[in-house]
Amino acid sequence: AQSVTQPDIHITVSEGASLELRCNYSYGATPYLFWYVQSPGQGLQLLLKYFSGDTLVQGIKGFEAEFKRSQSSFNLRKPSVHWSDAAEYFCAVGRAGNKLTFGGGTRVLVKP
């Protein structure tokens, strides 16, 4: 069965500091991996996705993620956080046409 683990429930970072959110997955085949962001009271917005090829993928809003097959990880990073990045972030795994399996999410708080 597929599963996604996001070990950090909450992360607090200072504005301008770097951010890294961890994601570990379990999937029987080569997965498609996604990061979504959810602001309070909103739906999910896709930040970036990985299907194959270059293991470092660039997304919107200055985010990037690195796929490491040996570690079954797909960590999300941002070099310099802005106050508007405060939100909840979800890692998800799936295949074409299939359901998405989400992690429990990481809530990011940004200090001024």
Next chain:
Amino acid sequence: DAGVTQSPTHLIKTRGQQVTLRCSPKSGHDTVSWYQQALGQGPQFIFQYYEEEERQRGNFPDRFSGHQFPNYSSELNVNALLLGDSALYLCASSLDGRWSYEQYFGPGTRLTVT
């Protein structure tokens, strides 16, 4: 280009009642998936509709049912509501096919069961 829309935005129901939530997919999309997001948790897959039929189903009881119309819009029905059904219900649309790996999410319907 309109994205995924859902109605209503919020809903309050009493235990034992029935509820219907609605979703209109992004223009050009033909597949609709429904997810339940309980407070403080990640979304969980309920089911997916394509060509007006349920194609996949997650681990949800039969009280949860759905429908897809010829215009690709969809409804989620929940019967005999329980307090535990209180959640944000998200609809996601995609374009079927081998490369349909991107799902676009609507803003959700917040259901409160009292």
